[in-house]
Amino acid sequence: MGWKRKKDEVEGDDGFVGGGDNQRKRKKATAAATEPKEKREILPSMIKNKEKRSAVHAKLKQQKKLEKRKKLKDRDAAEKRALELGEEPPPKKIPRTIENTREFDETVCRPDDEELYAGNECDEFSSVLKRESTPKILITTCRFNSTRGPAFISELLEVIPNSHYYRRGTYDLKKIVEYANHREFTSVIIVHTNRREPDALLIIGLPDGPTAHFKLSKLVLRKDIKNHGNPTSHEPELVLTNFTTRLGHRIGRLIQSLFPQAPNFRGRRVVTFHNQRDFIFFRHHRYIFESKESKHTDSKDKKMKNGKGEEVSQEKVIARLQECGPRFTLKLVSLQHGTFDTKGGEYEWVHKPEMDTSRRRFFL
Amino acid sequence: MPRTTTVESPGCPPFRALTFDVLGLVKVVEARGKQGGVPKVVERWGEPESRNCVLAASIDGCKRNPMLAVARKCGKIELLDPLNGDTRVVISDAIDTKPEDDPIIGLHVFRRERTEERSSRSCTLLSCTTKGNAVMRSFEVTDSPEDCVSTSTTNKWNVCAAGSVLCCKVDGSENYAVAGGKGVELNIWDLDKCSRMWTAKSPPKNNLGIFTPTWFTSATFLCKDDHRKVVAGTNSRQVRLYDISAQRRPVLSFDFRETPIKAVTEDIDGYTVYVGNGSGDLASFDMRTGKLLGCFLGKCSGSIRYISRHPDFPVIASCGLDSYLRLWDVKSRQLLSAVFLKQHLNSVLFDSGFADEEPVQNARDVTENEAQRHRVDETQYEDGTLLVKRKKKKKKKTHEEGRDHKTSGKENGGIEKLNRKKKIKRVKTLADDDAL
Structure with missing residues (x-):
C-alpha cells in the first residue's frame, strides 16, 4: 500500500509538473498559430489538459485542411495555365492504394503459361465451358429458411438460367449431391440463412468438382433498389473481373460454369462478378445504347468543338445502365477438393488466421 | 510506405527434389550453395496431360544407376532415369479392367543392393492398386526403351477381399509391406512368401457405443530396421501406433486437429513422425509418448x-493441393523455403545421391561422408576469412547450434551428425575466441 501511495504521489507530482508544462504549452501554442515551424515540436497528444488538447488539435486540423485546399487550387491553376499556353499539363499523380501496393504474388496467372492452359483443359469445369454440356443448376436452402431466404432464391432463379429450386426437406447434403448427380445437374447452390438473413453461399460443382464456401453479406433485394428494372429471360452476359491468381482463376471458372456460355446479346443483360481485395461483388444490370441527337447533342457539340469533329458528336451513343436483381458481396471462406464432405474432405484452400499478417496480401 | 513482408529465408542445404503433379509433369527442384541456397525449378519432364496424372512414385537413389518409378493414371508404370528424365521402361498392365477403375496407389522400387547376386540391370517393383491387386515384378533393364519388357518373374496376390486400399508402404529392410484403406484393416505382408503376417483389429466402440468404421488414409513403418512398429493415420483424424509383437489393437492413438490425416512420414531417428492433414496442418509427434512436438507454421x-x-540433412519437404513445395527445418520447425509449382502436387521425393558439386556426374562418385567433410572444411575456411564482417550473425548462430546440440543430445541414433555439429561448434567457438 505504502508503495502504491508513493507511486500516486509521484504521479501527482508528474501531473503538477505537466500542468506547469501545459501553461507553457498554451503560450507556445498561441505562438505556434503564427509560426507553423514551432508547432511541429508540440504534438497535441503531449498536452494533458483535454480541453486544450482538443482545441489545439482542432486548430491543427483546420490548418491542414486549408493547406490541402490551397494545394489543390494551385494544382488546378497550374493545369489550367498549361492548357491555355498549349503546353502538356503536368502528369496526373496516381494515388497509392492497397491494390497498387499489393504484395508480390507468384501465383498470379500469366498469359504465356502453357501449364495453366493445360490445367484448364482438364479441370472439372472444362466440359461445361467448352459447351459439351449445358449447365443445369439445383438451388436449395439450409434446413430452416424463411423471409429473406426464399426472396433471395426467387431472384437467383431469375439471374441464373436453367436453375431449379428444390425444397430442402430434411435430406442430408450428401444425399442431395448424389440425387443431383443422377439427374445430371452440373452444380448445386445452397443458400444458408441465419436469423432469417442469408449469410452463406455454397457452390458445389458436379460430379466431382470443387466445393466453394462463401460468406454472403450486404444483400440488397430487388425491391429495395431504387429505380430497379425487371430482368428478361434471355441468357445474360457474364463479366468476371480481377480474378488474377491461380485460386482466383479457379473460382472464376467455377462461377463461369454456372452460366450458359452463349449469351443472348438481344437481352442486353449483364451479370457482373467483380473481385476487389478478395471480396466478390455481384451486380445485375440491364443496359441500353441510346443515340442522342436532340438538344443534348448540341450542348455536347459546344464542348467537343475544339476537340474532335462534329460527325462524331452527331452519332454519339450513350450506354445507360439500370440495375435489376439482387446485389450482394461474397467472400471466399474455403475451397474444398471434391464434393461436399466436412469430415473427410481435403481442402484446396482454407483461410487461416496466420495468413492475415498483412493488409496488402490478397488471395484471389 | 507500403510495407511488404519478405519471406525470411534462412536458406536450404543443397538438395535435389523431384515433384510429381496431377498433369503428369515431373519437376526437378534444386538448391545449390553451402548456405542460403534458394531452391529453383531446374527441369521439367513430360507433357501436361491429365491422363498422365502421377498417382505414386518411388526412387532408388543409389550411387550408380539410380532408378525412379512413376505410376500414372492411365495404368502405366514408367521407369525413369532420375538424372535426366529419360524413360527406361514402360510397363502397362494388360488387365481387362479399365485403369480408371483400379488406379495404382502404392509403388516401390527395391534397392539394387538387395539383389546383388543378379546383374545390376535387374530391377524389382512392387505395385498395389485400389482393389488390392498387389504385383511384384522383376525385370531386366536394357538401354533401348523399345525392347525392355522382359519380365522375368511376376508375383501376384490380393491384399484385401473388399473395400479399397488407400495406402501401401514397404519397410526399410524391404522384406515386409503394409497396406490399409477404406474398409481394409492394416495388413502386414511378408514379401518373400507373399503371405499375410498380421492383421490389425479395429478399436472397440467408444463409451457411447459408437463404432467408427475402418478408414486408413496413410501408413508408415516407424523405424528403418524394425518392421514391427507401424504408424497409421485415419480418416477420423486419428494417428495410431501398432506394434505387431504386442497386440492387434493400437498401442497408442491420439487425435490431430479437425480434418483427416493425409500423410504420415517417419523420421530417421526412429521415433518422430510427421503428420499432415486435409486442411494443411503439419506437425511432428514423438511416438514414444504420443506427445505433440510442435506444428510447422507457414501459411x-x-x-x-x-x-x-x-x-542426410534435417529437412522435410511437404507438398499438396496448394501447389507449393515447402521445405521445413526439422529442429526449429521453420519454413526454409516454398516453391510454387502451379499444379496440385501428389508426391515429392528427395534424390539422395545429389551432392552440391557443379558436374553432377562427379558428385555421384564422391561418397557422402567425403562430401560432408568437405562441407565442414568449407565452413571452417569461411569462418576464418569473413570473421570481422559476420561477427554478430555468428553469435546468434552459435546460440542456435547450442540449442540444436541440446535437443540432439537426447537422440540415440544421430551420433554421427552430432559429432559433425560438435566439430562445427568447436570451430566456431575457436573462431569467436580469435575475434575476441
Whole structure:
C-alpha cells in the first residue's frame, strides 16, 4: 500500500509538473498559430489538459485542411495555365492504394503459361465451358429458411438460367449431391440463412468438382433498389473481373460454369462478378445504347468543338445502365477438393488466421 | 510506405527434389550453395496431360544407376532415369479392367543392393492398386526403351477381399509391406512368401457405443530396421501406433486437429513422425509418448498429400493441393523455403545421391561422408576469412547450434551428425575466441 501511495504521489507530482508544462504549452501554442515551424515540436497528444488538447488539435486540423485546399487550387491553376499556353499539363499523380501496393504474388496467372492452359483443359469445369454440356443448376436452402431466404432464391432463379429450386426437406447434403448427380445437374447452390438473413453461399460443382464456401453479406433485394428494372429471360452476359491468381482463376471458372456460355446479346443483360481485395461483388444490370441527337447533342457539340469533329458528336451513343436483381458481396471462406464432405474432405484452400499478417496480401 | 513482408529465408542445404503433379509433369527442384541456397525449378519432364496424372512414385537413389518409378493414371508404370528424365521402361498392365477403375496407389522400387547376386540391370517393383491387386515384378533393364519388357518373374496376390486400399508402404529392410484403406484393416505382408503376417483389429466402440468404421488414409513403418512398429493415420483424424509383437489393437492413438490425416512420414531417428492433414496442418509427434512436438507454421492452406524426409540433412519437404513445395527445418520447425509449382502436387521425393558439386556426374562418385567433410572444411575456411564482417550473425548462430546440440543430445541414433555439429561448434567457438 505504502508503495502504491508513493507511486500516486509521484504521479501527482508528474501531473503538477505537466500542468506547469501545459501553461507553457498554451503560450507556445498561441505562438505556434503564427509560426507553423514551432508547432511541429508540440504534438497535441503531449498536452494533458483535454480541453486544450482538443482545441489545439482542432486548430491543427483546420490548418491542414486549408493547406490541402490551397494545394489543390494551385494544382488546378497550374493545369489550367498549361492548357491555355498549349503546353502538356503536368502528369496526373496516381494515388497509392492497397491494390497498387499489393504484395508480390507468384501465383498470379500469366498469359504465356502453357501449364495453366493445360490445367484448364482438364479441370472439372472444362466440359461445361467448352459447351459439351449445358449447365443445369439445383438451388436449395439450409434446413430452416424463411423471409429473406426464399426472396433471395426467387431472384437467383431469375439471374441464373436453367436453375431449379428444390425444397430442402430434411435430406442430408450428401444425399442431395448424389440425387443431383443422377439427374445430371452440373452444380448445386445452397443458400444458408441465419436469423432469417442469408449469410452463406455454397457452390458445389458436379460430379466431382470443387466445393466453394462463401460468406454472403450486404444483400440488397430487388425491391429495395431504387429505380430497379425487371430482368428478361434471355441468357445474360457474364463479366468476371480481377480474378488474377491461380485460386482466383479457379473460382472464376467455377462461377463461369454456372452460366450458359452463349449469351443472348438481344437481352442486353449483364451479370457482373467483380473481385476487389478478395471480396466478390455481384451486380445485375440491364443496359441500353441510346443515340442522342436532340438538344443534348448540341450542348455536347459546344464542348467537343475544339476537340474532335462534329460527325462524331452527331452519332454519339450513350450506354445507360439500370440495375435489376439482387446485389450482394461474397467472400471466399474455403475451397474444398471434391464434393461436399466436412469430415473427410481435403481442402484446396482454407483461410487461416496466420495468413492475415498483412493488409496488402490478397488471395484471389 | 507500403510495407511488404519478405519471406525470411534462412536458406536450404543443397538438395535435389523431384515433384510429381496431377498433369503428369515431373519437376526437378534444386538448391545449390553451402548456405542460403534458394531452391529453383531446374527441369521439367513430360507433357501436361491429365491422363498422365502421377498417382505414386518411388526412387532408388543409389550411387550408380539410380532408378525412379512413376505410376500414372492411365495404368502405366514408367521407369525413369532420375538424372535426366529419360524413360527406361514402360510397363502397362494388360488387365481387362479399365485403369480408371483400379488406379495404382502404392509403388516401390527395391534397392539394387538387395539383389546383388543378379546383374545390376535387374530391377524389382512392387505395385498395389485400389482393389488390392498387389504385383511384384522383376525385370531386366536394357538401354533401348523399345525392347525392355522382359519380365522375368511376376508375383501376384490380393491384399484385401473388399473395400479399397488407400495406402501401401514397404519397410526399410524391404522384406515386409503394409497396406490399409477404406474398409481394409492394416495388413502386414511378408514379401518373400507373399503371405499375410498380421492383421490389425479395429478399436472397440467408444463409451457411447459408437463404432467408427475402418478408414486408413496413410501408413508408415516407424523405424528403418524394425518392421514391427507401424504408424497409421485415419480418416477420423486419428494417428495410431501398432506394434505387431504386442497386440492387434493400437498401442497408442491420439487425435490431430479437425480434418483427416493425409500423410504420415517417419523420421530417421526412429521415433518422430510427421503428420499432415486435409486442411494443411503439419506437425511432428514423438511416438514414444504420443506427445505433440510442435506444428510447422507457414501459411500452408491446402491439403498435404505427401511428406518426405531428407536422408542426410534435417529437412522435410511437404507438398499438396496448394501447389507449393515447402521445405521445413526439422529442429526449429521453420519454413526454409516454398516453391510454387502451379499444379496440385501428389508426391515429392528427395534424390539422395545429389551432392552440391557443379558436374553432377562427379558428385555421384564422391561418397557422402567425403562430401560432408568437405562441407565442414568449407565452413571452417569461411569462418576464418569473413570473421570481422559476420561477427554478430555468428553469435546468434552459435546460440542456435547450442540449442540444436541440446535437443540432439537426447537422440540415440544421430551420433554421427552430432559429432559433425560438435566439430562445427568447436570451430566456431575457436573462431569467436580469435575475434575476441
